[in-house]
Amino acid sequence: RTMGNVALMAVVTAEEALKDAGLLGDEIITNGRTGVSYGSSTGSLDAILDFYSMCIDKEVKLLNSGSYIKMMPQTTAVNISLYFQTHGRLIPTSTACTSGSMGIGYAYEAIKDGYQDVMIAGGAEEIHPTQVGVFDTLYATSSKNNTPELTPSPFDKNRDGLVIGEGAGTLILEEYEHAKARGAEIYAEIAGFATNTDGTHITNPNKDMMAEVMKQALQSAGVSADEIGYVNAHGTGTINGDIAESLATENVFKREVPISSIKSYTGHTLGACGAIETILAVEMMNKKWFNPTLNLKEIDENCGKLDYIQNEGRAIETEYVMTNNFAFGGINTSIILKKFSK
Template structure:
């Protein structure tokens, strides 16, 4: 059995918007989500990086207090995004077969806040004061499990954990569940909440973060010759993936088709990408083949583009290898320039933007590109773009530590 998978609902909570309409409008206006961190622990630990792309709307302003107490921040974001996606899809949860409703909610790091808070409690106050819910709150499957419980999804709850490729891998899980006939509906995406002193200190120690403390809004600058690292972000994205027949039978609005995905691995280095982009090239080619589209069909790419000196060039190399000379005709958006890098949630929020780009026939902006690196001669979207009429194909790239590569291909509907 092989069925077409379509996207009927979108949800997101990000550094540039607490819901999809705000997130999308700000992506067209070039709004930066990077800002100084107003936490006492920034000074306490003398962190070398004092800014991040924090969530535009704190989860505590959306969820009930009893919910926030029982969920790690990453899970809180995942539940918020999933609920919005369901509402946007028009699904009546009382009128669907929950045994054919699945979840694929990814993360890169998981419940780091819960884990480290519990460790502090253990050391300072003893084991009797450690919360009984600590283990289920810190597990990486927390967002997927919470979304499954919240929505009553019983066809499986999956948790890809593949660093910064995790959110896009979740799309592959969803596509396989729909194509195989194992589910009719899948809520998929990714969630992350790692703006914590330990991850920030560790990323800074490995020279991965930008240190533009005096100018946070301009710190994330993919493809710019002066890029000096990424800006860590937090939040979640979610998409409702349905079989085409299920969506049509209930009269759903269809944003786009999830046409293909692919996952590969570099087997090169624990943090650095393959400098020749070989694994990323295979992922791009594999996703296009899976979607049944030619490289020349692609009009838009939402690139991984983290703003790291070593990361941006291999991605261009891979795109040149996969698309050939047609890469010069592709409109490329590097949206981490706005949102920062949401790690395991990045592929999810970028998939939301890619789907919106097809549906609205325009692309999100890349900001802070002042002096484009001559080694990356892409057609980067820095001003309003109109895709016009006709069928459109777009691609979203995600690459992560450990050599994880994941690519999603979307087709206008």
């Protein structure tokens, strides 16, 4: 009764993540040492429209006791906490396209600072006509409706915008000694995290602040740019966004660092993208194989000088990767992932 599609996806992936971590049903979930840091751009949009109908039709027949819980921006975090009966910190992250990465970053900080031993972290988003319409009004979406296999095409000269997707990604973050003591399978370490805001424009990205958040993440991790073997780009396929991000990345790395965009496969999953992309970045790092950007045929000469992985995957062995996300409102995040060594 309290879950719309966005919360359902969040809870389902959280359950799968807890199973994978060997923590489903463990007492640590309910003893106050486990928290939730999770977000989405909005609550369930069907529920929001039901509330609008009350104003238009002057009736409340579409509403019930769970309607508000479905629509509120913290619906994913709250429903995860209620479903698994956690009693630790609850950190809702409704920060548009950085909701998922912000959830991971704040979870990392909660464990790093000793407040929690385990955090359920990530992001989710449900697709809805209203969301597609919003991006259409901003002239941000691709118009290649008749050739969907050709779009999105991040960093390509002929790109024409993003494609909206949906989904959820959930990670279990755990304090190292606690995970080690119980013999948990560890996939990677979060070595650093940073977030900042542009403070300049609601939709136009600021490449200087994008660069700054990457530098802050490197400082947080205590590593140099030369130690990063791959960058997962936010890479939405928008004209201004791809240019600003790539120029910022070039500014930080001062070399042609390997880079690609997962959104060329998934579309832009908004509040979920940071979590989904972090999971896939870990998988690629561990498998020493990094995906190319789909539909990248001719690199836009206005983009930064980087090593764009295109056409086929790339074998790269690296100890560190960076994954970046940027959101409307000038909200920037950068996460440094480290390969786990026993």
